[in-house]
Amino acid sequence: MADDGMLLNFSIPDTGILARPSLKGGNWRDRAAAKKAAQNWHTKASARLTGDVVPKAAKKIVENATNVNRTELGPRTRRISKSPEVAESGERPVKRARVSGDFRPNHSEKTDASSFRPQINPGATKKPEERQPAQKGGKQVVSSLFTYNPSSTTKPQAPERRQDDAPIEPSNAPLSDELDTFTSLGISTILASHLLNKMELKAPTAIQKAAITQLVKDDSDAFIQAETGSGKTLAYLLPIVQRLMEISANMKKRKDDDAVQRNSGLFAIIMAPTRELSKQIALVLEKLLGCAHWLVATTVIGGEKKKSEKARLRKGINILVATPGRLADHLEHTEALDVSNVRWLVLDEGDRLMELGFEQEIQKIVGALNLRMRAKRDDRAKIPGLPEKRTTVLCSATMKMDVERLGQISLKDAVHIRADPSDKQKGEGEESDDQTFYAPAQLKQSYAVIAPKLRLVSLIAYLKRAFARKGSVMKAIVFVSCADSVDFHFDILTSELEEKKSDVTKDDAEKEDDDEKKPNKKPKIIPQADPTKLSVTHAESPVLSPKSHAVTAYRLHGSLQQSLRTSTLAHFTKNKDPSVLIATDVASRGLDLPNVDLVVEFDPAFAREDHLHRIGRTARAGREGRACIFLMPGCEEGYVDILKSDRKDNEAGINLTRQDADDVLTRGLVTSGIATKNAYMDIAQDLQLNVERWALASPARLEAARRAFQSHVRAYATHVADERNYFDIKSVHLGHLAKAFALRERPSGMKTPGLRTGAGRGDRTPAKIRGAKADASSASKNGPLSAKKAVDLDIPDAKDTEEAAKMRKAVRAREKFMRHAGMADEFNLG
Numbered sequence: 001m002a003d004d005g006m007l008l009n010f011s012i013p014d015t016g017i018l019a020r021p022s023l024k025g026g027n028w029r030d031r032a033a034a035k036k037a038a039q040n041w042h043t044k045a046s047a048r049l050t051g052d053v054v055p056k057a058a059k060k061i062v063e064n065a066t067n068v069n070r071t072e073l074g075p076r077t078r079r080i081s082k083s084p085e086v087a088e089s090g091e092r093p094v095k096r097a098r099v100s101g102d103f104r105p106n107h108s109e110k111t112d113a114s115s116f117r118p119q120i121n122p123g124a125t126k127k128p129e130e131r132q133p134a135q136k137g138g139k140q141v142v143s144s145l146f147t148y149n150p151s152s153t154t155k156p157q158a159p160e161r162r163q164d165d166a167p168i169e170p171s172n173a174p175l176s177d178e179l180d181t182f183t184s185l186g187i188s189t190i191l192a193s194h195l196l197n198k199m200e201l202k203a204p205t206a207i208q209k210a211a212i213t214q215l216v217k218d219d220s221d222a223f224i225q226a227e228t229g230s231g232k233t234l235a236y237l238l239p240i241v242q243r244l245m246e247i248s249a250n251m252k253k254r255k256d257d258d259a260v261q262r263n264s265g266l267f268a269i270i271m272a273p274t275r276e277l278s279k280q281i282a283l284v285l286e287k288l289l290g291c292a293h294w295l296v297a298t299t300v301i302g303g304e305k306k307k308s309e310k311a312r313l314r315k316g317i318n319i320l321v322a323t324p325g326r327l328a329d330h331l332e333h334t335e336a337l338d339v340s341n342v343r344w345l346v347l348d349e350g351d352r353l354m355e356l357g358f359e360q361e362i363q364k365i366v367g368a369l370n371l372r373m374r375a376k377r378d379d380r381a382k383i384p385g386l387p388e389k390r391t392t393v394l395c396s397a398t399m400k401m402d403v404e405r406l407g408q409i410s411l412k413d414a415v416h417i418r419a420d421p422s423d424k425q426k427g428e429g430e431e432s433d434d435q436t437f438y439a440p441a442q443l444k445q446s447y448a449v450i451a452p453k454l455r456l457v458s459l460i461a462y463l464k465r466a467f468a469r470k471g472s473v474m475k476a477i478v479f480v481s482c483a484d485s486v487d488f489h490f491d492i493l494t495s496e497l498e499e500k501k502s503d504v505t506k507d508d509a510e511k512e513d514d515d516e517k518k519p520n521k522k523p524k525i526i527p528q529a530d531p532t533k534l535s536v537t538h539a540e541s542p543v544l545s546p547k548s549h550a551v552t553a554y555r556l557h558g559s560l561q562q563s564l565r566t567s568t569l570a571h572f573t574k575n576k577d578p579s580v581l582i583a584t585d586v587a588s589r590g591l592d593l594p595n596v597d598l599v600v601e602f603d604p605a606f607a608r609e610d611h612l613h614r615i616g617r618t619a620r621a622g623r624e625g626r627a628c629i630f631l632m633p634g635c636e637e638g639y640v641d642i643l644k645s646d647r648k649d650n651e652a653g654i655n656l657t658r659q660d661a662d663d664v665l666t667r668g669l670v671t672s673g674i675a676t677k678n679a680y681m682d683i684a685q686d687l688q689l690n691v692e693r694w695a696l697a698s699p700a701r702l703e704a705a706r707r708a709f710q711s712h713v714r715a716y717a718t719h720v721a722d723e724r725n726y727f728d729i730k731s732v733h734l735g736h737l738a739k740a741f742a743l744r745e746r747p748s749g750m751k752t753p754g755l756r757t758g759a760g761r762g763d764r765t766p767a768k769i770r771g772a773k774a775d776a777s778s779a780s781k782n783g784p785l786s787a788k789k790a791v792d793l794d795i796p797d798a799k800d801t802e803e804a805a806k807m808r809k810a811v812r813a814r815e816k817f818m819r820h821a822g823m824a825d826e827f828n829l830g
């Protein structure tokens, strides 16, 4: 918790608002003095709203009796810590009676009368605290949104420099020089005209120019490094298809055979870390092969039926797109898979392949390819023009240590291909830029500094504003930290929240809240879909849809069944109307979702690279795009330095703007009348109350909200070690944060049925979530976590015995690796 010297998550006895501290330990003199002082302190507590100093003796004993290392989420957690000021002065800060359910008043705002708006929260005008019994015997707190919020530590005195109006040259666009054509790079006219006429691709991008030139003429291994949205997929696919078309044409000329056919052999394998990415690559390949229909491609990926994959492999395949786990499985168990003719092996998203711990599988696959290629060397003559050696291509945004390791496993004397020629010209001794990875230059970035309590209403306001005018934003992606949070936010956005009129009077609001607080009054039940049902992955969002048009909300995370994930992405891709996808990092890598105009990082990514991949879902291939990240006031604001390092030219702030909660709420919520100062407050407060009532109206929703909150807190603690100074869970006010999950109860008393303790982020009972038979059997044999991993990490079903055991071992190694590296992976989250 923040070291502000206040008590956090104190479990206060029902007998009164201020409990007497239990005085134990120390010698009798200390105890007697402390008891006396505490009596004094208590009788005057109500009059001490302006503050008092805790007597030294009481402080000493309370400190002795308190274990500062207790975790905040424990049911009876209490913690006393010192703020830096307190530590310096040696005095405890003033204690106040809590007002309006704030667990930890912010001292910087004590004197700010304008920020305290009791008229907004009826509860605050009447009593210092409003509590009512929760459904299961806990306490509820209805607090105002606008009191005791922490203030920004970096609020600029003068308005920050706004974005430069001068257009910025896109860094990932197709080349505009007339000489830069696909044919000039060695691509045949048939293929080039197919690109132009059927795929509307006129000119290559910089990375395509560099990669195609190299790979069509040379059989050397290659390492392709380029930023997001720069067309890396075609950079490796085009040369492969070009070479296969040449081989086929040669065969025809020599009249050895008609041409290459599906049973001529498997010539190329493309490996990608996730199923979504594999399917996407296969889709691009399919379009490309429209001009070479005799070449056949297919995918083998986890989550699909192995039997039908085997049948396709038996019929004959020329190009295979695969996830490593499933490919390794087929290599071992599918006789029909003959890899002796494979001459191109592509490892896409190499850094991710390594992060997910696929090293062993890749080693196994490369070993098998080498072995079978050698064994069949004599048969080579059968396919004229087939290269003698295999070319391995590794694609990655960065050249990190683990990518180097992957290079050692798979590459030999590789050529390093980069888009920017200036990067290649670095002389000896000059600092290499290999480690760095930048956002597209044309991407407009902003950050919103939003206090924890205001996060949910601010997200809604931000999205409302984004979709207010049809055509301004057509597609947006909102990234959150874990699957439970995806489900929670999806449910809110797609529910009919009871919208109250913004001109509701203070008296009305007070009356309604008073009614709600009456112990016997049951909350109104609004029939809604069961939020635990995951079969619905898209629905209209009443709260985001303006009168003129509808906005559709989607959800995506790794706990959804594969078929649902695929159909959800396909639906989102095809949807031509405004839509928003709420997703975990499962959507952050490599996915090419067309026309995404806006990316919102509602929860910051767990590492800078993930952040760059997330924002890279927009501003692709030279198009414009916007990205906004939500940061909480305090140490999270330090993350702005990371945002400033996103751009290559490093002109700090040139494409980076700041917004504050009042900006976001005013623009998003005050849609009619004059936007007077603070006009947004009543509307935001109403919205928050509606959301809280919505959650209270159904036990399933309340449980989902608690689970989302708890999973989010766990996920928060897993930011990479280098960035934990920005994302320090101890500095987060959990009580305030809970409000952004529509919760009125204190985090310390929260119990969530179904949430497994210590099992990682966003975990739930997998059988309940997916209902898949295989998962259930896996869960019973190996525990719920391995069932979840089995589905998400493309490992075979548990019934695949020996292979499954090996894969589970690999999964454990992956988990260990992630833990050691302090990393979060989407599969834990999803």
Ligand SMILES: Nc1ncnc2c1ncn2[C@@H]1O[C@H](COP(=O)(O)OP(=O)(O)OP(=O)(O)O)[C@@H](O)[C@H]1O
Pocket: 174, 201, 202, 203, 204, 205, 208, 226, 227, 228, 229, 230, 231, 232, 233, 234, 589, 590, 591, 592, 616, 617, 620, 621
């Ligand atoms: N030469 C080109 N001209 C115009 N658009 C292109 C060209 N090449 C690729 N694109 C488009 O650019 C988009 C991004 O391509 P791709 O997915 O291959 O990028 P990427 O570099 O792999 O990105 P990421 O690193 O995010 O995976 C796709 O929509 C693709 O159709």
